Amino acid sequence: MIPTVLLVGNPNVGKSALFSRLTGTKVISSNFPGTTVSILRGMLETASRGIRKNYELIDTPGLYSLTEKTETTRRGSRFVIEHADIIINVIDATNLERNLFLTTQLLALKKPMIVVLNMWDEAQYHGITIDIPLLSQELGVPVVPTTSISGHGVLRLVTQLTALQGNSKNKQHTPLASHWPDISHLVKHVQTVSKRTKKPLEHFATLTLHPVWGTCIALGCLITTFLCIFFLSEALESSITALFDFFLTTPLTFLHKHLASFPALQSFLIGTVENGTIDYQQAMGLLTTGIYIPLGQVAPPVTAFYFAMGILEDCGYLPRLATLADTMMHRYALHGFALIPMLLGAGCNVTGIIGTRVLDNRKQRIITAILLSITIPCASQTGFIVAMAHRMGGLYLTLLFVLLALTWHVLGTILGRREKQNYQEMIIEIPPLRAPRLRPSLIKLSVRVRNFLSDAIPITILGIALLIILNNNNVFSLLGASTFAFLHKLWGLPAEVIPALCMGLFRKEIALSYLKAIPNLSQAQAFISTLILTLWFPCVSVYTVLYKEFGMKSLLWMVGLMFTVSTILATLAHTLLQVLTL
Numbered sequence: 001m002i003p004t005v006l007l008v009g010n011p012n013v014g015k016s017a018l019f020s021r022l023t024g025t026k027v028i029s030s031n032f033p034g035t036t037v038s039i040l041r042g043m044l045e046t047a048s049r050g051i052r053k054n055y056e057l058i059d060t061p062g063l064y065s066l067t068e069k070t071e072t073t074r075r076g077s078r079f080v081i082e083h084a085d086i087i088i089n090v091i092d093a094t095n096l097e098r099n100l101f102l103t104t105q106l107l108a109l110k111k112p113m114i115v116v117l118n119m120w121d122e123a124q125y126h127g128i129t130i131d132i133p134l135l136s137q138e139l140g141v142p143v144v145p146t147t148s149i150s151g152h153g154v155l156r157l158v159t160q161l162t163a164l165q166g167n168s169k170n171k172q173h174t175p176l177a178s179h180w181p182d183i184s185h186l187v188k189h190v191q192t193v194s195k196r197t198k199k200p201l202e203h204f205a206t207l208t209l210h211p212v213w214g215t216c217i218a219l220g221c222l223i224t225t226f227l228c229i230f231f232l233s234e235a236l237e238s239s240i241t242a243l244f245d246f247f248l249t250t251p252l253t254f255l256h257k258h259l260a261s262f263p264a265l266q267s268f269l270i271g272t273v274e275n276g277t278i279d280y281q282q283a284m285g286l287l288t289t290g291i292y293i294p295l296g297q298v299a300p301p302v303t304a305f306y307f308a309m310g311i312l313e314d315c316g317y318l319p320r321l322a323t324l325a326d327t328m329m330h331r332y333a334l335h336g337f338a339l340i341p342m343l344l345g346a347g348c349n350v351t352g353i354i355g356t357r358v359l360d361n362r363k364q365r366i367i368t369a370i371l372l373s374i375t376i377p378c379a380s381q382t383g384f385i386v387a388m389a390h391r392m393g394g395l396y397l398t399l400l401f402v403l404l405a406l407t408w409h410v411l412g413t414i415l416g417r418r419e420k421q422n423y424q425e426m427i428i429e430i431p432p433l434r435a436p437r438l439r440p441s442l443i444k445l446s447v448r449v450r451n452f453l454s455d456a457i458p459i460t461i462l463g464i465a466l467l468i469i470l471n472n473n474n475v476f477s478l479l480g481a482s483t484f485a486f487l488h489k490l491w492g493l494p495a496e497v498i499p500a501l502c503m504g505l506f507r508k509e510i511a512l513s514y515l516k517a518i519p520n521l522s523q524a525q526a527f528i529s530t531l532i533l534t535l536w537f538p539c540v541s542v543y544t545v546l547y548k549e550f551g552m553k554s555l556l557w558m559v560g561l562m563f564t565v566s567t568i569l570a571t572l573a574h575t576l577l578q579v580l581t582l
């Protein structure tokens, strides 16, 4: 049987970075506690003196102790206790004392174990020296220093791992109690810290938490991030459109010509072609609009967002932003750290909802999940909004974001009111600011973009195929005729938006392809349809993950809330616009 090796340690100590190094698997690692929220598996193949050995390596969510109560740690610690053949306890070498508390609990499990002193580069930078042989002797297990981002020490760790199996002595640990005084004493014994002067980045890191300077830095950072996303997204979109025009227009017009005797197939695959040119947004064919919408319209803002977010994550700025927002978030009975799943949700709501596992209790998780899935557009919805911007105009676009922010505030206040009495403070550690590194940032970007594309493209193509078939068979005209009066009275929308609304429940890219093809949509109608589709959950995956995380009852309640909020808001907006234009 293949032995199971568990990477266990405090949050943000570099477990995932080490897992990536050891297995070659691309996993997301970021500079904030709580990046990994579920168990990840990979294979490690070793060859020592001609003997090959395989290990199943498991990356776990960060734990401070085996008895912690948050959702992630509960899952993680149960897994550690039940499944580990071998434990690799990853420690942040710059924070020995705090990390050793978990080590003592793991030693008490009496499983074969190696202690990895990761962040060895940072320990040296901070003038920290650790007597490794002495620490190893005190703990009774091998201790290996590593720098997982550069790979330093990883080979030595693998050698220790292969030597560990079959060495029964490793199961006999010295009985070091999980008591802070004992741990403190041990640390004093093995560690020396030399005095040094602070570097400019450390001074800047202190400023980021200052109430006034910190807020100015936060504003500067958010504006820069927004501009970076905007320009990068524009550049990507025009490059992708140029690639479509250059590589696809000629073969597709050729195909269009040769399908002239099969008009139904011609319209299904290619849609409309005018004077040998294809308008990929309006053509409404499977091979034209079907492919262009996810790749050319939605992927650019998604990629740009993930890129900018990755940089913010890696430099360790997000927990600082969360700390600054803490007082504000208390109004909604949430901890400042709830801001991180919400920011992640602006990339992908599914990631954000899973990310709520780092929060204290179920109620806080539910409030965060509701706020993010209803009021925070994911990158794909933002792409949808950006693509609809020129149909709405600048004023309506601004109004849309103001309404989203207001809804966030009102919904948060209402949901948080009952929870305020039960609010418990949560202690979160703030990581040091680090210059982001290109390799991990690019790995993360590639994992996220690949996940987005593999998720978005098949379902968008299927959705558009369905849309074309239903449209060609007049299903939407019939549906439109029966619901038109209601839709028009409530929201002032024409019957043509019905397919977009129906499909928008599943994926916004499909709705976009349809809305863009409606020629005479007024600015107000474009605004109302975009508002409704933004307030609805972004895609089917969100419904699934809400069900998995919170159960059917909560999902139904959330869906009810989503429809109520969107109906009220769209009706109010329509009524107000009517009054103003009278």
Ligand SMILES: Nc1nc2c(ncn2[C@@H]2O[C@H](COP(=O)(O)OP(=O)(O)OP(=O)(O)O)[C@@H](O)[C@H]2O)c(=O)[nH]1
Binding pocket: 009, 010, 011, 012, 013, 014, 015, 016, 017, 018, 028, 029, 030, 031, 032, 033, 034, 035, 036, 037, 060, 061, 062, 063, 118, 119, 120, 121, 122, 146, 147, 148, 149, 150, 313, 314, 440
């Ligand atoms: N300087 C330095 N940075 C490191 C090292 N190992 C990891 N990092 C960085 O530390 C941050 C945290 O790394 P992760 O691998 O996400 O840490 P983790 O323990 O998996 O974190 P959680 O999943 O939140 O528990 C990332 O920004 C890494 O790039 C190291 O040896 N040296």
Ligand SMILES: [Mg+2]
Binding pocket: 015, 016, 017, 028, 029, 035, 036, 059, 060, 061, 062
């Ligand atoms: Mg991790």
